[in-house]
Amino acid sequence: MTDTLQDRIVARLAAHGATPFGDQPAVDGVLALVLPAESVLAAGQALKDELGFDLLLDVTAVDWLGQTPRFEVVWHFWSTTQHLRVRLKTRVGADDPTVDSFCRLYGSAGLMERECHEMYGIRFRGNDDLRPILLYEGFVGHPLRKDYPKGREQPLVPYRASRDAPAPSAEGLPNPIRPAFTSSSREHTVIVNIGPSHPATHGTIQIVAELDGEQVVRTDIHCGYLHRGFEKECEDHTWHNLIPYVDRLNYCSALINDFAWCEAVERMMGIEITPRCRYLRTLLSEYSRVADHLTCIAASLMELGAMTAFLYLVTIRDYIYEHLADLTGARVTYSFGRIGGLARDLPVGWLDRLEVILGQFDTFVDRVHGLVDRNRIFIDRMRDVGVMSQADAINWGYTGPILRSTGAPRDLRKDAPYLAYAELDFDVPVGINGDNYDRYYVRMREMDESIDMIRQIVAKLPEGPVDVDDRRCTFPDKALVYGEIESLINHFKLVMDGPVVPAGDAYIAHEGANGELGFYAVSTGTGIPYKVHVRAPSFVHMGGAHRLLDGYQLADIIPTFGSINMIGGECDR
Amino acid sequence: MEAKTIPIVPAGGTKSAAFEYLTTKKDELVGWARKFSLFPYPFVTACCAMEFMAVSSTPYDTDRFGAALPRFSPRQADLLMVVGTINHKQAPVLLKVYEQMCEPKWVMAFGACATSGGFYQNYAAVAGIDRILPVDVYVPGCPPRPETVIDAIMLLQDKIARDRHPIITREF
Numbered sequence: 001m002t003d004t005l006q007d008r009i010v011a012r013l014a015a016h017g018a019t020p021f022g023d024q025p026a027v028d029g030v031l032a033l034v035l036p037a038e039s040v041l042a043a044g045q046a047l048k049d050e051l052g053f054d055l056l057l058d059v060t061a062v063d064w065l066g067q068t069p070r071f072e073v074v075w076h077f078w079s080t081t082q083h084l085r086v087r088l089k090t091r092v093g094a095d096d097p098t099v100d101s102f103c104r105l106y107g108s109a110g111l112m113e114r115e116c117h118e119m120y121g122i123r124f125r126g127n128d129d130l131r132p133i134l135l136y137e138g139f140v141g142h143p144l145r146k147d148y149p150k151g152r153e154q155p156l157v158p159y160r161a162s163r164d165a166p167a168p169s170a171e172g173l174p175n176p177i178r179p180a181f182t183s184s185s186r187e188h189t190v191i192v193n194i195g196p197s198h199p200a201t202h203g204t205i206q207i208v209a210e211l212d213g214e215q216v217v218r219t220d221i222h223c224g225y226l227h228r229g230f231e232k233e234c235e236d237h238t239w240h241n242l243i244p245y246v247d248r249l250n251y252c253s254a255l256i257n258d259f260a261w262c263e264a265v266e267r268m269m270g271i272e273i274t275p276r277c278r279y280l281r282t283l284l285s286e287y288s289r290v291a292d293h294l295t296c297i298a299a300s301l302m303e304l305g306a307m308t309a310f311l312y313l314v315t316i317r318d319y320i321y322e323h324l325a326d327l328t329g330a331r332v333t334y335s336f337g338r339i340g341g342l343a344r345d346l347p348v349g350w351l352d353r354l355e356v357i358l359g360q361f362d363t364f365v366d367r368v369h370g371l372v373d374r375n376r377i378f379i380d381r382m383r384d385v386g387v388m389s390q391a392d393a394i395n396w397g398y399t400g401p402i403l404r405s406t407g408a409p410r411d412l413r414k415d416a417p418y419l420a421y422a423e424l425d426f427d428v429p430v431g432i433n434g435d436n437y438d439r440y441y442v443r444m445r446e447m448d449e450s451i452d453m454i455r456q457i458v459a460k461l462p463e464g465p466v467d468v469d470d471r472r473c474t475f476p477d478k479a480l481v482y483g484e485i486e487s488l489i490n491h492f493k494l495v496m497d498g499p500v501v502p503a504g505d506a507y508i509a510h511e512g513a514n515g516e517l518g519f520y521a522v523s524t525g526t527g528i529p530y531k532v533h534v535r536a537p538s539f540v541h542m543g544g545a546h547r548l549l550d551g552y553q554l555a556d557i558i559p560t561f562g563s564i565n566m567i568g569g570e571c572d573r
Numbered sequence: 574m575e576a577k578t579i580p581i582v583p584a585g586g587t588k589s590a591a592f593e594y595l596t597t598k599k600d601e602l603v604g605w606a607r608k609f610s611l612f613p614y615p616f617v618t619a620c621c622a623m624e625f626m627a628v629s630s631t632p633y634d635t636d637r638f639g640a641a642l643p644r645f646s647p648r649q650a651d652l653l654m655v656v657g658t659i660n661h662k663q664a665p666v667l668l669k670v671y672e673q674m675c676e677p678k679w680v681m682a683f684g685a686c687a688t689s690g691g692f693y694q695n696y697a698a699v700a701g702i703d704r705i706l707p708v709d710v711y712v713p714g715c716p717p718r719p720e721t722v723i724d725a726i727m728l729l730q731d732k733i734a735r736d737r738h739p740i741i742t743r744e745f
Contacts, residue, residue: 199645251620
């Protein structure tokens, strides 16, 4: 069936000059097409209206410095009904890097095009709002272009001359952002700035809000306060060395990032991981998801004043952290995935302690259910606040618990099963209204499903090695490194040059705790990635976040924003 | 040698025997008071926030060190905890918060990024907040374990106890 669908897409888009990219099918199973720049918009229209590709996942570019045309703009689409991805590519020259904008077709395009514009200097015809989003006003140049030196800083605050010098004055420092509006749209309104260092928003975010009394008229959301150049660092480290960096994208559930990244590299290298590794990765992903949801719910509840619930949830989260530290050596950022396997197998007794923690989890979470589920204050603050319809959510590129809270049972673990999910029995909890309460409840139910999955995995965990036996990526045994020359050289090459990944590109997505976490990696056949782009759910969610805030009360911004669970590391990268 | 109790009898003998005066140094007294009344302002940006949450909640409980209650107004805080990476976009905001805090104030660089930029040595990140602010205590780790944070709080308390605390003029 999929073949005919793919043929249909190829045939339909051929009318717009699109040709399949390469003669082999893509390693990631995505239907990749190349087309001329002028027919991009028409092809997008056909994809959306006629072929059912309703979700624009990602917009990015690749800088092929030295080639003409220099820039390759890349779009990824997903069909929520047919469960297929399409990748469109086009080339534009350096003298006029302009393509048509998709923001008339997809709400989510606007923010992603802003990012692409500031990072690569691609202009999007039809997108009037190309202000910086991750960078700041006054930043000169485009940092992800290959000719921008990695270390060229453009500080807004002058550095102190020495360790003993006083702090510079904050007087007269430039404003890093340019708000979308500075004057009232109607009488009696005021414009209020919230953040980026605000006690009640977790994550550094700045919201410029126009208020009519207590009511929010419109908002302008700025992220980028945690932009730390992840994608630039990627072009300077080997495929292996990036594992600690991907940990720090969504630091609430670092292991999911690890495994998504490792799978992207493994697919490009054509590596099949061992069954035990597959199950362990699934187990640890679900364990991470629990920790992530615990953090999100705990922080949101604390912001509503439910301190007891916060302390309960953080306590159980701390047990999980210590338990993961027994396995990986770190509490938050684990660096545990390896290309072709895991850093090590489970220590003795780890699964016994896991069972104890799962029991404690039930106790603590039951108490939280009892405290808040039917609590009048909680319901009044959460019910019918921050409502989003299913169609809106898809249009704005929402995935994960937020999309599911609107009633769409869209979950990559079911729709495009990876790791061991096809062999597990689990439900996809969905909400009804798409309001704050549904988002809270979907997360609570997802944790239950995760715990259930963990128990299933423990019951059928296969024996065997965790690392593949492949000298291209797996490090040789330490004893052999010291004992024989082949292993020594093998180790040296893997550390110094990195694993050699065949030229090509791949988009691999896992269901992260916040939604679809995708890695788009481009290799030129060396040990260092040519380009890595992260399709970060939190970032895409920021594009439509104003829809959840506008029209409600000022105080509702806090629980609504908490329920979006924007994670700075992955949003701003 | 035989121990001998010296009774402290107030002049006039009107009150029961008890200490009414003690002598100490002004700096030691003020330092002792200040070190147990740290009010932190958490400037929380990144991954270290996860450990900040852990360190201030039940299992680790910084309350025990007189350093718990986060004040979310810089005007009411005397310890600026910079928890996480500071990038160039954030730097003016951090400086503004620092400037709004009243003296005396102390700064803690929480984690590798705040200390030195960590492994983000590129166009975006500030390579350590001490490029723009004076820092009193650096906490290593990416992110630091809660024990490390508690150790840092105790180090800072020692530093405050040993410091000079001018309260009226520069000399006194």
